[in-house]
Amino acid sequence: MYIGIDLGGTNIAAGLVSDKGEIILKDSVPTNSERPTGEIVKDMAELALKLIKEAGYTPSDIDGVGIGCPGTIDFEKGEVVYSNNIRMEHYPLAVEFRKHLDLPVRVDNDANCAAMGEYIVNGDNAGSFLFITLGTGVGGGLVLNGKVYRGFNGAAAEPGHITLVSGGEPCTCGKCGCWESYASVTALIRDTKRAMDKAPESLMHSIAAEEGKVSGKTAFAAAKRGDKAAKAVVDQYIRYIADGIVSCENFIQPEITAIGGGISREGDYILDPVREYVGKTGFNKFMPKGRIVTAKLFNDAGIVGAAAIANEK
Amino acid sequence: MYIGIDLGGTNIAAGLVSDKGEIILKDSVPTNSERPTGEIVKDMAELALKLIKEAGYTPSDIDGVGIGCPGTIDFEKGEVVYSNNIRMEHYPLAVEFRKHLDLPVRVDNDANCAAMGEYIVNGDNAGSFLFITLGTGVGGGLVLNGKVYRGFNGAAAEPGHITLVSGGEPCTCGKCGCWESYASVTALIRDTKRAMDKAPESLMHSIAAEEGKVSGKTAFAAAKRGDKAAKAVVDQYIRYIADGIVSCENFIQPEITAIGGGISREGDYILDPVREYVGKTGFNKFMPKGRIVTAKLFNDAGIVGAAAIANEK
Known part of the structure; x- marks a missing residue:
């Protein structure tokens, strides 16, 4: 079971997702992208934790967290190299997220994530x-x-x-x-x-x-x-x-x-x-x-x- | 050790090539693309055999033959689906070649072969x-x-x-x-x-x-x-x-x-x-x-x- 987070300029959308790609539970909160990035990351982690708890699980039931973020991403490092929408530059998003919720975290470009999502349901x-x-x-x-x-x-x-x-x-x-x-x-x-x-x-x-x-x-x-x-x-x-x-x-x-x-x-x-x-x-x-x-x-x-x-x- | 054949509209070029991509010996004959395809294939096989013998080997020393051909190729079948330059349509090139020289044969598009050749020497x-x-x-x-x-x-x-x-x-x-x-x-x-x-x-x-x-x-x-x-x-x-x-x-x-x-x-x-x-x-x-x-x-x-x-x- 995984957490998928879609970090957009307007909303942070997150879901608890089964191994087969089915959304078990989802929710969103406003991004308020003008505020300090640390606050946004904290809200992302809290939203993830809320979903996990609401579905009756604990973080130890979760195999990993994926974050889709607009901009240029260093996938290997889990770093946002540059994002215009969320105002991040060389920001270690995976590391920062884990300070709030210590699970394996991967970060990728939001369009790559959307492509992967479509592939799961539409890719045959x-x-x-x-x-x-x-x-x-x-x-x-x-x-x-x-x-x-x-x-x-x-x-x-x-x-x-x-x-x-x-x-x-x-x-x-x-x-x-x-x-x-x-x-x-x-x-x-x-x-x-x-x-x-x-x-x-x-x-x-x-x-x-x-x-x-x-x-x-x-x-x-x-x-x-x-x-x-x-x-x-x-x-x-x-x-x-x-x-x-x-x-x-x-x-x-x-x-x-x-x-x-x-x-x-x-x-x-x-x-x-x-x-x-x-x-x-x-x-x-x-x-x-x-x-x-x-x-x-x-x-x-x-x-x-x-x-x-x-x-x- | 392999045979590489570049079947062009003008010439059939072939080489005996080491596992590392070094040409040991090479030669070419005119394609005369207007004649029946069977004759062209026979010449390809004879050219390959000539190279093998001149280098002091026998066909059993050769691990396989690759043929690059212009046009649309069915790589899995070793078939030339359509080639304008050599006038082939649904032509089972690999099968026909093996009637003259029975070695494992693969056929691919000539530009794919050239790309692979460049990759070997230039691809790092x-x-x-x-x-x-x-x-x-x-x-x-x-x-x-x-x-x-x-x-x-x-x-x-x-x-x-x-x-x-x-x-x-x-x-x-x-x-x-x-x-x-x-x-x-x-x-x-x-x-x-x-x-x-x-x-x-x-x-x-x-x-x-x-x-x-x-x-x-x-x-x-x-x-x-x-x-x-x-x-x-x-x-x-x-x-x-x-x-x-x-x-x-x-x-x-x-x-x-x-x-x-x-x-x-x-x-x-x-x-x-x-x-x-x-x-x-x-x-x-x-x-x-x-x-x-x-x-x-x-x-x-x-x-x-x-x-x-x-x-x-």
Whole structure:
């Protein structure tokens, strides 16, 4: 039995997770990320202990704790090398956590944990599994032979920062033309606004007015009601997603690619054309194709995955 | 001791290779790829036998044969699923070869073999090693933990067909905007010609006239002599190379990336600006950077790698 903790900028979510990846009990507390890191770590440990006790166990029943944290993580050392969201730099998170709750602790990047969580429930024991999350940014993780692939320096699997348009839109990472700058919800909103500026007659205006803002849903909602300008935005956005997935497939040929993040709730409306494009343009015409599926866990992926990483052999 | 065979469109190159990857003896014969495949396979086996005998051995001294072949290979079956260059479709190459020389035979994609060959001499036992070849196309191979990474369907590691400019230049693969359509020598020649059309005063014209054609060297030669239009072509070409390498690094973080193919003979003239761009724009600013090196083996990589794949555990 493991504890999985998903340390986010807004909430600390934690769960007591069985060896098979089932959440037995879960809870969350606010991160309040502006306060001293030590207080955040103390709350993480207290939340874990609360779950253990509420479920009728003691710490000695727990095999380990996994923590998923945004930013650059030194997995071997259990150290947060740099995190912008939680304001940590070379912070020995595993060591600090154990001062409050002395159990084996592993720390990994939050997207790696989410990938591992999705793999547990959605991975069918695939030898190669790619998780892509389309949200404010584009993140992801790669699970090879049931283990997170971290690259030689622990920083691998940043599919959002493969180039999609060399020299294109500026990305938050400092490079131009990253996949994230085209396939994130942030990019979709930018492109929706640009299209609205050019199409004053578009339904997108009234939909955005009803919502009170332009969101990632605006163009989709208008396109489904037959709006041409919106359809063009959606088609181009789907093409950007698909073109990045082809890149990943032509490089790694994952058996399963799971698409998560808010936008994936559009389901087959996005995935059918993505599958069609990837099937048609993928480099290999003569071998079995990888499956492209929607993610299943959403918010629980981080908890389940962090616990699985604590359990990694 | 192994036999490595590099089956190319022009020549069949073969070598007797030690367990450590040293070529003991090598030779080649023309492929004459238009003739019946059975004759080509017979010549491959006869070439192998000739090498074995000339080195004073018998087939029983040989632990196995590795064959690198262009196209789509079913590694498990030893079958060429499809090869355009050698005109094979669902051809049981391993079985057919053994009719002439009955030794354990493995067949793999030629770029995978070249990657493995480079890894043997240039890989420093790196846990992750990416080989990129910039030639008529852009090919490559990925070696993880000392083994070729083939993906779930055997078709992985086609870095030339990751997208570099979504919706950009048409690629021979049918998709638009592949890295190959920008970083191959074919693309460089196209861009050199386009620049020459716009710059009648450029040195590129006289250099091409001397050479009798526009080649991958034209722009480099003119740029080194201070020609501005040529310098712009070279700078953009190097940027395309670098942008693709950043994509590979941000996804896989290989410990070593080795660049081969004719153009890599430009050495640090290309690689220094590539390293600078990758170092500056790679996603991870806080962890060790992978090394980018030039390939060492050139034409022998296929032979050494095919032998190593025969020796793969």
